[in-house]
Amino acid sequence: MTFDNARTAAAGPRQSIELDNLDVAEALRLLGSVSLGRIVFTRQALPTVRPVNHILDGGDIVIRTHEGAALTSHARGAGGHGVVVAYEADVIDPDTHLGWSVVVTGYAYLVTDADELTRYRALLRPWAPPALDMDHAVRIRPDLVTGIRLVAPEEAAPGR
Structure with missing residues (x-):
């Protein structure tokens, strides 16, 4: 099975699922x-994944961290240039496998x-x-935002 720019049928629990790009x-x-x-x-040249809560602020994702967090150290050590990260969130029903996933x-x-720190703390x-x-x-x-919606075939966008 290959993934293309429109949608791809995937095996689901007793039904097929369509993938629509967002x-x-x-x-x-x-x-x-x-x-x-x-x-x-x-972290130490290997990918590290941490669950966090976030808000969206003007199109940016904001999370809170603590002084000992590896991400805090990496972001500080980047000297204002930033550090490359990925952020993923999803809502997928465990029974039907329908929902969505977004990666930034x-x-x-x-x-x-x-002032920004005070606002984010609140x-x-x-x-x-x-x-x-x-x-x-x-x-x-x-810089790059991708997302898919997992839908039943009858809910898929027409013409895709």
């Missing part, structure tokens, strides 16, 4: 509709402006243990 606006809208995602970054690739920057409540002082924020500026 445009950037719809992908970001869906990403903004959930609060949990996964950030992917490099871009650069992550440590937020250093005190808007984004981390669910990490209280012992971790989540006093940092990281902004991800999307």
